[in-house]
Amino acid sequence: MNFLNSAYNSVRGILSDTPGTNGGHGEYTPAAENTDNIKAATRIGSAMSTTAGRTYSVIPAAGLYPTSGASDDYSYSRHFADTSKNLIHGYTVEFGFGN
Secondary structure, eight states, X not given: OOTTOGGXXXXXXXXXXXXXXXXXXXXXXXXXXXXXXXXHHHHHHHHHHHHHTSOOOOOOGGGTOOOSSOHHHHHHHHHHHOTTSOOOOOOOOOOXXXX
């Protein structure tokens, strides 16, 4: 699903209450790109954990606080709307431990 497919207009942004399921909503990311994104995020999280000496969890941004049209969404979506645009992988990084 991507934002060019109007069939999903009524279900975008609805997240499931059941962990590990998408409740009909999902982000459109080709499998190879998703694998690369997970690898990169895991490496970033590991480096932050090592540096901070504390555990840093890697989760999808929607698990923190669902947003739409944020800079990571926009930067990633440009190549779907216009294939002449470069593919940019955007990430949301939150840090701090709140205690």
